[in-house]
Amino acid sequence: xxxxxxxxxxxxxxxxxxxxxxxxxxxxxxxxxxxxxxxxxxxxxxxxxxxxxxxxxxxxxxxxxxxxxxxxxxxxxxxxxxxxxxxxxxxxxxxxxxxxxxxxxxxxxxxxxxxxxxxxxxxxxxxxxxxxxxxxxxxxxxxxxxxxxxxxxxxxxxxxxxxxxxxxxxxxxxxxxxxxxxxxxxxxxxxxxxxxxxxxxxxxxxxxxxxxxxxxxxxxxxxxxxxxxxxxxxxxxxxxxxxxxxxxxxxxxxxxxxxxxxxxxxxxxxxxxxxxxxxxxxxxxxxxxxxxxxxxxxxxxx
Amino acid sequence: xxxxxxxxxxxxxxxxxxxxxxxxxxxxxxxxxxxxxxxxxxxxxxxxxxxxxxxxxxxxxxxxxxxxxxxxxxxxxxxxxxxxxxxxxxxxxxxxxxxxxxxxxxxxxxxxxxxxxxxxxxxxxxxxxxxxxxxxxxxxxxxxxxxxxxxxxxxxxxxxxxxxxxxxxxxxxxxxxxxxxxxxxxxxxxxxxxxxxxxxxxxxxxxxxxxxxxxxxxxxxxxxxxxxxxxxxxxxxxxxxxxxxxxxxxxxxxxxxxxxxxxxxxxxxxxxxxxxxxxxxxxxxxxxxxxxxxxxxxxxxx
Numbered sequence: 092x093x094x095x096x097x098x099x100x101x102x103x104x105x106x107x108x109x110x111x112x113x114x115x116x117x118x119x120x121x122x123x124x125x126x127x128x129x130x131x132x133x134x135x136x137x138x139x140x141x142x143x144x145x146x147x148x149x150x151x152x153x154x155x156x157x158x159x160x161x162x163x164x165x166x167x168x169x170x171x172x173x174x175x176x177x178x179x180x181x182x183x184x185x186x187x188x189x190x191x192x193x194x195x196x197x198x199x200x201x202x203x204x205x206x207x208x209x210x211x212x213x214x215x216x217x218x219x220x221x222x223x224x225x226x227x228x229x230x231x232x233x234x235x236x237x238x239x240x241x242x243x244x245x246x247x248x249x250x251x252x253x254x255x256x257x258x259x260x261x262x263x264x265x266x267x268x269x270x271x272x273x274x275x276x277x278x279x280x281x282x283x284x285x286x287x288x289x290x291x292x293x294x295x296x297x298x299x300x301x302x303x304x305x306x307x308x309x310x311x312x313x314x315x316x317x318x319x320x321x322x323x324x325x326x327x328x329x330x331x332x333x334x335x336x337x338x339x340x341x342x343x344x345x346x347x348x349x350x351x352x353x354x355x356x357x358x359x360x361x362x363x364x365x366x367x368x369x370x371x372x373x374x375x376x377x378x379x380x381x382x383x384x385x386x387x388x389x390x391x392x393x
Numbered sequence: 394x395x396x397x398x399x400x401x402x403x404x405x406x407x408x409x410x411x412x413x414x415x416x417x418x419x420x421x422x423x424x425x426x427x428x429x430x431x432x433x434x435x436x437x438x439x440x441x442x443x444x445x446x447x448x449x450x451x452x453x454x455x456x457x458x459x460x461x462x463x464x465x466x467x468x469x470x471x472x473x474x475x476x477x478x479x480x481x482x483x484x485x486x487x488x489x490x491x492x493x494x495x496x497x498x499x500x501x502x503x504x505x506x507x508x509x510x511x512x513x514x515x516x517x518x519x520x521x522x523x524x525x526x527x528x529x530x531x532x533x534x535x536x537x538x539x540x541x542x543x544x545x546x547x548x549x550x551x552x553x554x555x556x557x558x559x560x561x562x563x564x565x566x567x568x569x570x571x572x573x574x575x576x577x578x579x580x581x582x583x584x585x586x587x588x589x590x591x592x593x594x595x596x597x598x599x600x601x602x603x604x605x606x607x608x609x610x611x612x613x614x615x616x617x618x619x620x621x622x623x624x625x626x627x628x629x630x631x632x633x634x635x636x637x638x639x640x641x642x643x644x645x646x647x648x649x650x651x652x653x654x655x656x657x658x659x660x661x662x663x664x665x666x667x668x669x670x671x672x673x674x675x676x677x678x679x680x681x682x683x684x685x686x687x688x689x690x691x692x693x694x695x
């Protein structure tokens with residue numbers, strides 16, 4: 092089961108953190124981009140080459156201390172089809188280096204199209220008699236606004252190929268409450284979404300107790316995270332919002348169960364752009380910050 | 394204003410329909426795929442080539458009678474980065490042939506990342522001193538579960554580059570009601586989302602009266618569409634669910650205002666896979682079905 096694999100990687104490294112590979116060009120050291128511009132001009136190709144170089148360096152620097160990476164698809168799509176190739180190469184390289192790869196695409200659609208997204212990221216597509224992989228990551232983020240028939244194809248694919256998804260439940264952004272916090276009867280919408288996601292995946296519980304549908308629960312809303320943790324016993328949490336977005340480790344640990352399991356905390360800019368606050372090479376700066384974050388969570392969880 | 398351009402194309406062709414370019418491989422005539430497999434083997438490259446050939450033939454056959462196309466990103470992503478290149482080529486070709494292009498990606502994220510998606514599909518990305526386009530479509534579908542700060546970057550980009558988005562309000566799938574129909578006070582969630590989208594974009598109303606944030610409203614829920622039409626005077630509707638999903642023209646016209654404006658109805662399989670119910674070439678079968686649909690809506694709206 093995919094989240095069993097993730098929990099075991101976390102346990103082995105004693106590090107419940109995931110690095111968000113969100114290579115906005117302003118987060119890449121200027122000399123890297125400039126070198127590629129010198130070769131290929133001010134082109135998308137130059138930007139794609141810079142993103143690849145940057146990411147591969149980060150993965151090399153992090154793969155023995157961080158269990159997972161979370162590339163955010165938008166920062167690749169913005170560079171066009173070549174950027175999407177960089178996304179795939181990044182995912183492939185991280186997997187090769189033993190990391191658990193969560194593609195942050197927040198995909199969503201009606202059943203037949205959700206099936207295509209599930210095939211794209213978690214499964215295979217049939218061409219003639221061959222079943223071919225496209226992105227083949229370990230997990231994908233999804234958005235549940237369309238209800239259960241938009242999520243079930245991801246569950247089926249997860250069961251078949253040992254994969255998982257994280258559905259948006261309570262997001263980390265300032266306006267997340269506009270819809271997610273609205274009350275229906277006595278429950279918030281995010282609670283209903285969390286309940287629904289756990290319920291429709293309940294047959295998939297693995298050895299650590301989690302179904303293949305996890306939940307995105309922002310560190311910026313610690314009370315909500317604590318409430319959801321107590322309610323959703325079988326749901327693994329992906330926790331954005333720590334660090335650059337303002338969430339602290341003390342807040343983020345609300346997403347973990349009493350054994351210190353069941354969650355992974357993301358940091359993107361805080362790690363990949365750590366070079367901006369350092370005299371070190373970007374990869375060394377990222378590693379130092381990842382170690383600092385790891386140790387902070389080891390303390391916070393002990 | 395982007396929806397002014399769309400409404401004018403609709404008026405000129407007297408056809409308020411959009412063809413969904415959802416090239417699942419089973420919708421492509423087998424001889425097309427087989428020919429590419431003969432050349433490139435059972436590979437993603439062969440599938441991508443078949444998709445491109447299929448789409449370009451459809452666009453040639455439809456561009457003088459149908460104002461818009463809506464490629465659904467999932468069916469391209471499932472073929473990997475090469476599939477995403479086919480998406481871009483499809484969009485570029487359709488624009489070149491004068492069609493309005495709606496990329497159906499249902500993208501969504503927190504503000505800083507929504508900005509990257511907006512740049513990817515509607516705007517430009519800066520590489521060095523150059524501002525470069527990646528996908529550059531006319532409109533993108535988006536999902537508003539994260540609230541207004543996840544939508545505002547799309548509005549800003551729409552204003553700057555004469556683009557638009559369609560936010561999911563009431564979707565066409567069977568389980569859309571699980572969340573969207575829940576009551577808060579006296580209002581359904583889809584109503585709150587529709588109100589919010591119209592409100593945050595109200596400064597962008599164009600000559601036909603629509604803001605740059607449209608709404609996805611399924612033809613499969615005609616009562617809800619009629620209610621939303623009466624409530625959201627300044628919102629252009631994208632209406633899926635007609636045809637293969639079960640919505641009729643009589644139901645879909647509930648999404649139009651009394652002048653027959655303010656909506657566009659999608660058909661995907663019904664048109665692109667019309668060859669399955671015909672002895673004609675796929676492009677001719679698609680054109681015949683598109684003409685039939687056009688005439689059906691002309692009658693239904695008159």
